[in-house]
Every structure is written in structure tokens, then in C-alpha cells.
Amino acid sequence: MNINSVKVDAKTAEAIRAGQPVIPKEAVRNSSLFGAEGTLLRLLDPSGNYVATGYHGLQNKGAGWVLSRNEREAIDQAFFSRKIRGAIERRKPFFEDPDTTAFRLFNGEGDGIGGMTIDHYAGHWMVSWYSEGIYSMRQFVYASLKEMPEARSVYEKKRFDQKGQYMEQDDFVFGDQPDFPLIVKENGMNFAVDLNDGAMTGIxxxxxxxxxxxxxxxxxxxxxxxxxxxxxxxxxxxxxxxxxxxxxxxxxxxxxxxxxxxxxxxxxxxxxxxxxxxxxxxxxxxxxxxxxxxxxxxxxxxxxxxxxxxxxxxxxxxxxxxxxxxxxxxxxxxxxxxxxxxxxxxxxxxxxxxxxxxxxxxxxxxxxxxxxxxxxxxxxxxxxxxxxxxxxxxxxx
Known part of the structure; x- marks a missing residue:
């Protein structure tokens, strides 16, 4: 994967070091330095010191997301697998609750990868992509999900400006397709969802x-x-x-x-x-x-x-x-x-x-x-x- 070294302003460098996950659009004077969407970014402070590694992906919150503050951490399939498996472990109480079978499995920047979420619907997973940048790394995510026995099937929704190129693509990715509507539970209540019917699922x-x-x-x-x-x-x-x-x-x-x-x-x-x-x-x-x-x-x-x-x-x-x-x-x-x-x-x-x-x-x-x-x-x-x-x-x- 391409990686660009980009100097961000002092205010942004300080905020990212303090935990801010968003890379603001105004962090650099010349936005072309970010490169194409999906380009990995080695973020430096004005003195050239390492701040974080992120990626360029335009969405309403900024120009991209921080992925790691460890200069030696590679952004590869193993990275994505670690993040997703960690999120699954943190949701263990949800997996063990028979009265709630629908929940957020991976919440973007909160679980370490901004711009994507994964929702769990009775074992069927919906990946939502919020920028072209993160979507360009989908091969890592889907390869990781194939390792997860908890996933019976995987669907996707592209929630970024698609410019027409994905409009005809089916939402199904892989696995055993369920019949819709799929009935999930939430605190003992039933809800019908459809993972393959437009932008919304039903809840x-x-x-x-x-x-x-x-x-x-x-x-x-x-x-x-x-x-x-x-x-x-x-x-x-x-x-x-x-x-x-x-x-x-x-x-x-x-x-x-x-x-x-x-x-x-x-x-x-x-x-x-x-x-x-x-x-x-x-x-x-x-x-x-x-x-x-x-x-x-x-x-x-x-x-x-x-x-x-x-x-x-x-x-x-x-x-x-x-x-x-x-x-x-x-x-x-x-x-x-x-x-x-x-x-x-x-x-x-x-x-x-x-x-x-x-x-x-x-x-x-x-x-x-x-x-x-x-x-x-x-x-x-x-x-x-x-x-x-x-x-x-x-x-x-």
C-alpha cells in the first residue's frame, strides 16, 4: 500500500497525540498532499517528528482517520484482524445474551478503525463503509471476517458518494444467506430486519x-x-x-x-x-x-x-x-x-x-x-x- 509522509499543523499534531481520531481537512495547507483516497499517511508534526499513521478517506468528519500511534505497527491484514477480534471480545456479554441478538459489533474509531462499522444481526453481519478510502481496504476486512466463526454471512452497505459506480452491486458479500425478513431480538422484543434492501435495515x-x-x-x-x-x-x-x-x-x-x-x-x-x-x-x-x-x-x-x-x-x-x-x-x-x-x-x-x-x-x-x-x-x-x-x-x- 502507498504511504505518504505528511506534515500536519501543530494544533492537529497535539490533538492527535491526545487521542483525537479524525484527521481534519484543514490539517495541511495543500490537500493534494494526502494523495488518493485509501493512501496511508505517515503524519508528522511541523518539526518532522512522527505523530501517527492514518489513511486518507473523505467523509463529513474530516479527511481521514488515525489508525495507529505506533510507528512500527504495520497496517496490514493482521492489523485489521487484531482490531476486529478485539471488538468481538469486548462484546462477549452481548453474544451470551439470548434476549438481544442485534448489536453494534465494531464501532468505527471507537474500536480503532474509523470510517467503517459492523453490526451483528443474529449472526449475520452488516459492514457499513463511510468513505472511498476505507472501502479500498475492504480485502483486509473481508479476509479477516472469513476467519471469524461468529459470522454466518456478511453484507455491506456503501454510505459514501458512489458517483454511480456501485449502484448495481449486490449487498451480499459471502456466507450463508438468510431468508428476509430476519427476526432478531432486542431485550426480548422481536424486530424484522432486511440486510439487502437499501440503505436502512429496519431498526x-x-x-x-x-x-x-x-x-x-x-x-x-x-x-x-x-x-x-x-x-x-x-x-x-x-x-x-x-x-x-x-x-x-x-x-x-x-x-x-x-x-x-x-x-x-x-x-x-x-x-x-x-x-x-x-x-x-x-x-x-x-x-x-x-x-x-x-x-x-x-x-x-x-x-x-x-x-x-x-x-x-x-x-x-x-x-x-x-x-x-x-x-x-x-x-x-x-x-x-x-x-x-x-x-x-x-x-x-x-x-x-x-x-x-x-x-x-x-x-x-x-x-x-x-x-x-x-x-x-x-x-x-x-x-x-x-x-x-x-x-x-x-x-x-
Missing amino acids: FLDQRDVRKAIRDEYAAGRQVLNTFSYTGAFSVAAVLGGAAGTVSVDLAKRSLPKTIEQFAVNGIDYEAQDIVVMDVFDYFRYAGRKGLEFDLVVLDPPSFARSKKRTFSAAKDYAGLLEDVLAVTAKGGIVIASTNHAGFGMKKFRTFIDKAFRSSGRKYRILKEYRLPEDFRTPRNSPESDYLKVAVIRADG
Whole structure:
């Protein structure tokens, strides 16, 4: 593999030595010095001293990732095998838990290789690639995975700008292909997933702890509104937790059959629940006209969303969206406010919550906060890696 020696600025050198895993795009004045994506980088400080070894792979967080701070460590198949086997060992409690068969097996920079993740679905593994750079090293990863007896099959998803060249390539890589939908367990709940059906699988694994809390602590006897509901996983948790009723709202037409499927694999009569295919913002207006109120509202919008009518950005519009939620939340109701936007932290997120409640003239109390679950391992000195922020809020007044 090609390796380029690249001097980074003093600030970047210091940050990387302190544990920062990202190589910023602005770390060098001339970005062409990084070479083609996939080029290994020997990073030096302004005095020419070794800092770390990384690779060039463009993605939204930077120009690449640090792989090693040991000058003598080779980046080869043995390196990838060590990292993946180490991640498997750290997830041993998950492998031994029969009630949870879906979890994050390898979490990018948190397990030592930024730009790729591996998810475990009842023995079937999904590798997600986030840059052309790391994807160029896939032969090392797949050779390593073939050594792992825990992997019954391997699928891949390319989540970088593909420029058309991979659009026709099947997601299956190797192994024994399962029949889809594949039924996995999460804290005893069933979820149907498909590893070969577009960008999403049917469940966001990073919300596992929140779904358990909804089922075990918050749903009983409540009327539940699940906004941006995707495949209705939060609604499943609510019904299994004894909710009086659920309304699942999402603009995507496929959310209807997917939510019906998730109810069905849990033995829930979907006809007793409401599934609404509608723009969530329009639903708030509808609910207001009808005088509808909910005792528990789940708000987990995408970081960015665009429909024919509007564009939503969590960084700019979350407080306003939360105001819409409060308009349909009963006194004493619970709001589960969530965002996966990596561009701000929990402190800033709390200011959005406070702004919404102040604008609505209501008092509140944050009962509990959630971050990424333990299988979503993140490195120190990388706040953008710990992206998930969830607040369970009691809405008074």
C-alpha cells in the first residue's frame, strides 16, 4: 500500500497525540498532499517528528482517520484482524445474551478503525463503509471476517458518494444467506430486519436502551405518539409496555407495511394501532384541529430532512419542532426528545429544550438522559463520535 509522509499543523499534531481520531481537512495547507483516497499517511508534526499513521478517506468528519500511534505497527491484514477480534471480545456479554441478538459489533474509531462499522444481526453481519478510502481496504476486512466463526454471512452497505459506480452491486458479500425478513431480538422484543434492501435495515440499534425504557418505565396506560416513526420500533416497545394506544407518523410510504410487519412479529394486532403516512409537521396541525393530546411523545427526527414543503435541520429547527410537540402533549405528559446530530453536544441540546418550553409557557423536568449504548464504543477526545443525545422530559404546566 502507498504511504505518504505528511506534515500536519501543530494544533492537529497535539490533538492527535491526545487521542483525537479524525484527521481534519484543514490539517495541511495543500490537500493534494494526502494523495488518493485509501493512501496511508505517515503524519508528522511541523518539526518532522512522527505523530501517527492514518489513511486518507473523505467523509463529513474530516479527511481521514488515525489508525495507529505506533510507528512500527504495520497496517496490514493482521492489523485489521487484531482490531476486529478485539471488538468481538469486548462484546462477549452481548453474544451470551439470548434476549438481544442485534448489536453494534465494531464501532468505527471507537474500536480503532474509523470510517467503517459492523453490526451483528443474529449472526449475520452488516459492514457499513463511510468513505472511498476505507472501502479500498475492504480485502483486509473481508479476509479477516472469513476467519471469524461468529459470522454466518456478511453484507455491506456503501454510505459514501458512489458517483454511480456501485449502484448495481449486490449487498451480499459471502456466507450463508438468510431468508428476509430476519427476526432478531432486542431485550426480548422481536424486530424484522432486511440486510439487502437499501440503505436502512429496519431498526436503529443505537436506540436499544431507550426502547427498553419506554417499554419498562414510561408506556403503561399512556396514549403514545411516535413521530418520524420509520418502522415503528418505539411503538412496538410502547405497546409491549402496556400503552393505551399508539399513533405512528412518518412521511415515507414504506413506513406503513414496515410498521405493520414489526407489530406482527411481536403478536400485536396492528389494526388496534394507528399508523399514519403523513408529514409530521402536517400531523401536528391536524392533531391541533382535532384537539388530540398524548401522554407520551417520542421525537426522534433525522438530523436533516427535506420534503416538498420544507427543509428541517436539527441544529436550527429542533426547538421549534419541540414546541409543536408540546402543543399536543398533555399536562404531566412525557416527551422523549432525541437527536443524532453530531454537530452539537448535550449541553447545547438542553438549551433547545429550555427554549421550547419557555416559548410554550410550560415548566419541565428532565427525568433521565441517554447517550450511546455500551456496544457503540467511542474514543476519548472525540465528542463528535458520541453523537446520540436523548432526554426524557416531564412536561408540566
